[in-house]
Amino acid sequence: MKTSVLPARSTVFLFALCTALALPALAQKQKSTDLSGFPLLWSAKKTPLTGPFIPGLNAALLLSDEQKEKLIAAREETLSNAKLQKLGAGVKLNPNASDAEREAARKANEEARDQFKTRVENILTAEQRKLVERLNTVFEESLTAAQEAYRGQLEQVVKTDKARAEELRQEVREKSHKDFKARLEGMLSKEQWAALAKAAEAEEAAAKNSVKVKKP
Numbered sequence: 001m002k003t004s005v006l007p008a009r010s011t012v013f014l015f016a017l018c019t020a021l022a023l024p025a026l027a028q029k030q031k032s033t034d035l036s037g038f039p040l041l042w043s044a045k046k047t048p049l050t051g052p053f054i055p056g057l058n059a060a061l062l063l064s065d066e067q068k069e070k071l072i073a074a075r076e077e078t079l080s081n082a083k084l085q086k087l088g089a090g091v092k093l094n095p096n097a098s099d100a101e102r103e104a105a106r107k108a109n110e111e112a113r114d115q116f117k118t119r120v121e122n123i124l125t126a127e128q129r130k131l132v133e134r135l136n137t138v139f140e141e142s143l144t145a146a147q148e149a150y151r152g153q154l155e156q157v158v159k160t161d162k163a164r165a166e167e168l169r170q171e172v173r174e175k176s177h178k179d180f181k182a183r184l185e186g187m188l189s190k191e192q193w194a195a196l197a198k199a200a201e202a203e204e205a206a207a208k209n210s211v212k213v214k215k216p
Contacts, residue, residue: 033068035059036203039079040071041120041132045140049113053139054177055207056200060135060184060192061128074119078112134187139180146176 035058037051044050052058063071078084091097091105121129150172157164185193 033065033072035063035068035071036199036206038071038075039116041117041124041129041136042139043136044143049117053135054181054200055203056196056198057135059195059199060188061124061131062192062195063128067123070123071120074116074123078116078119081112084108084112135184138183138187139176142180142183143172143176145179146172149175 036055038058039049039051040058040061042050042052042057044053087105087108091102094101097105124132150168154165154168157168184196188196
């Protein structure tokens with residue numbers, strides 16, 4: 001029996017729902033044209049709408065300020081709209097939510113995601129959309145290769161050693177990201193690669209600065 005490295009479909013839905021709920025708070029922290037972590041049209045296995053696979057990836061699209069503003073507005077009016085947040089929170093925070101309520105939340109989330117995707121497609125240029133499609137394919141290939149490389153090890157411990165299984169999953173993620181980034185450098189133009197590297201450095205620095213140090 002093959003061992004799945006990625007979460008089950010239900011877990012993916014909950015992740016997407018929680019991500020949508022977290023977007024307003026994230027948006028408040030971001031500058032008006034800051035797209036670090038922005039989903040755009042990135043997609044991975046069982047996750048049709050996800051954030052960039054590695055830090056700085058959005059910058060490789062060389063988006064204009066006008067495009068960035070339109071993208072943020074699209075998110076706020078679809079994935080982050082108040083009605084969707086209220087509906088999603090009602091299900092997430094209520095362990096006794098009915099099947100009908102959960103189904104309504106799922107449908108609303110799917111509709112918002114589809115609307116967001118359509119608006120993003122209209123904002124990006126044909127060349128940018130083509131690049132996103134290419135990078136989605138390359139990332140899926142890198143992820144699949146990493147999963148296959150670790151499949152045997154995972155199958156041996158997934159039911160007996162959860163801690164080790166999680167360590168291996170983390171190694172899968174790290175390997176897939178490393179391989180993906182290595183392939184990117186040969187695909188992107190010098191300008192695109194420079195933009196990605198600069199944005200990645202800024203995002204990683206911001207992430208380090210945001211880590212709270214616990215007092216002894």
